[in-house]
Amino acid sequence: MDRELTTLVEALYARGREHDARQADRLDRFRNVEPDSARLLALLIRALAPRRLLELGTSNGYSTIWLADAARAVGASSSLTSIDVDPARTAMAGENLQRAGLDDVVDLRVADAASILAGSQDGAWEFIFLDAERPAYAGYWPQLVRVLAPRGLLAVDNVISHADEVAEFRRLVEADARVTQALAPTGAGVLLVVREPDSM
């Protein structure tokens, strides 16, 4: 990430924190991923060079900028689809991506995570960042593992900060022989899950 974009994301993150501190209702907060976790995801994208990336939970586009910048660094064959159920958030994300000069890298959509997953082909996504409403994650698991490409990486945020809310999801992942996982204790805790290559 170049210096200009670094300045932009730092300012966006700081404004997001200020905004969130003023909101009484958790759902009104942007709840941006911690910068260290965003940096880790961007590094993984650069290393793995996935071509088809999916983000579930765009919010105002903070994490999307990190993922899109890394996808652009990978090359023209790499593209990111980011979805959120909230049209106002998606509009904000569009403006932030435009400011960052990354709007051409991202297909922003207003959609429900469950319907995007259900409508994706087997092995459709080589990288998925899951950062939406945690109680729904266990219900997503059968579709998440189905749409994850062989050697594809799924990253799930907040598994340490909200361990109780993702406990059932983590049990499902742990019991599934089609994947290998590791917990990165970065930021709010990022669970990394890789689909075994011979498990389709």
Ligand SMILES: C[S@@+](CC[C@H](N)C(=O)[O-])C[C@H]1O[C@@H](n2cnc3c(N)ncnc32)[C@H](O)[C@@H]1O
């Ligand atoms: C934690 S925030 C995402 C933060 C964002 N990834 C970032 O780091 O900047 C969660 C977002 O998920 C969205 N969301 C909640 N339920 C959803 C669903 N079922 N499908 C898609 N998006 C959903 C919310 O509107 C909210 O913007």
